[in-house]
Amino acid sequence: RKEVEQDPGPFNVPEGATVAFNCTYSNSASQSFFWYRQDCRKEPKLLMSVYSSGNEDGRFTAQLNRASQYISLLIRDSKLSDSATYLCVVLDSNYQLIWGAGTKLIIKP
Amino acid sequence: GAVVSQHPSWVICKSGTSVKIECRSLDFQATTMFWYRQFPKQSLMLMATSNEGSKATYEQGVEKDKFLINHASLTLSTLTVTSAHPEDSSFYICSASMGPGDTQYFGPGTRLTVL
Numbered sequence: 001r002k003e004v005e006q007d008p009g010p011f012n013v014p015e016g017a018t019v020a021f022n023c024t025y026s027n028s029a030s031q032s033f034f035w036y037r038q039d040c041r042k043e044p045k046l047l048m049s050v051y052s053s054g055n056e057d058g059r060f061t062a063q064l065n066r067a068s069q070y071i072s073l074l075i076r077d078s079k080l081s082d083s084a085t086y087l088c089v090v091l092d093s094n095y096q097l098i099w100g101a102g103t104k105l106i107i108k109p
Numbered sequence: 110g111a112v113v114s115q116h117p118s119w120v121i122c123k124s125g126t127s128v129k130i131e132c133r134s135l136d137f138q139a140t141t142m143f144w145y146r147q148f149p150k151q152s153l154m155l156m157a158t159s160n161e162g163s164k165a166t167y168e169q170g171v172e173k174d175k176f177l178i179n180h181a182s183l184t185l186s187t188l189t190v191t192s193a194h195p196e197d198s199s200f201y202i203c204s205a206s207m208g209p210g211d212t213q214y215f216g217p218g219t220r221l222t223v224l
Contacts (some may be wrong), residue, residue, distance in 0.1 A: 008150070043202050043215045044153065087152070097143075099152040104121040 003027060003098045006088050013078055020074045021103045022108030030098075032091040033064055035073045037084045038102065044048035044087055047073075075105075083107045112136055113205050115216030122193055123224055127160030129189045137181035139205035143213060144176075147200040148193045159186055193223045 006023045012081045025033075033050040048055065050062040050071050061074040071088055088100035112135040122128055132142060141160050144179040157173075159165035159180035167173045177189040186205075190197055200220050204213035 004152070041200070041218075041220065043218045045215070046212075091210070096155060096158075097153075099154075101150070101152040101153060 002101075004088055004090050004100040006100040006103045008101060008103060010106050012087050012106045012108060015076050015078060015080055015107055015109050018074065018076045019078055019105065020044075020072055021086055021088075021105075022070055022072050023100055023103075024070045025067075025088075025090045025098070026069070027090070027092055027098075027105075028066075028069060029093045030090045031093060031095075033071050034089040034097075035060075035062055035071075036087040036089055038087055039084050047086070078105075080107050080109060110215045111212075111221045113139075113214045115203055115217040115219055117219060118217065119220040119222070121222045121224065124194050126190055127189055127191045128193055128221060129187055130201055130203075130221075132186045132188070132205065132216050134205040134214070136183045137205075137207060139186075139213075140183065140208045141206050141211075142180055142186040143204045143206075144147065144178060144186075144188050145202045145204070147202060147218075153202065156188075190221065193221070197221065198223045 004025050035047040036044040037047045038044040048057050050064045054063045059076045063072045085102040085104045087102045090098045114133045116131045144156045147153045157165040157167045161183050165178040174175045180186040202218040203216045206213045
């Protein structure tokens with residue numbers, strides 16, 4: 001079983017729609033959680049950290065469920081520019097980032 | 110702030126040659142630097158962690174004699190792919206942090222193609 005699992009997609013979504021991704025992690029001792037965005041052939045860029053209480057940044061909402069060991073990302077009012085691969089990342093107890101393989105999102109006009 | 114540069118951006122080389130990739134933290138001192146590799150449609154895989162002035166710690170399955178890492182200063186780490194082969198073709202990304210557990214700042218990556 002992979003340490004961090006994501007549905008690879010692609011998710012094809014019309015512009016303006018709301019879309020959500022989930023991610024599960026296997027190590028219950030994981031310390032911190034993040035969503036990164038990666039555009040084609042570019043380095044990943046931090047989108048947002050994920051806090052236990054859930055957090056929101058504009059159109060993006062992240063949730064963490066430690067009991068079920070999953071993380072979610074919700075994108076509201078999606079824009080064409082949101083098309084990218086979204087990577088779920090977990091910081092383990094050794095301070096190493098463990099990366100999911102990413103979920104590809106395609107926003108269509 | 111917290112900018113990491115990486116050079117070259119891309120390189121194409123013949124099989125058997127060695128390629129050096131540089132990773133620099135431009136506006137902060139990076140006590141720890143990380144080297145990742147990403148194959149198409151796969152997640153980033155950590156290759157090694159290096160702390161300034163000490164030997165790198167390699168992940169299981171990564172050959173330390175093939176992927177030479179040097180972290181001689183607080184702003185520069187280099188990865189040398191020795192005797193590169195086509196299967197080494199990948200996207201190599203470095204990141205730098207001010208210490209263990211601190212935020213990692215990523216370089217733009219280097220795309221290596223070995224013919």
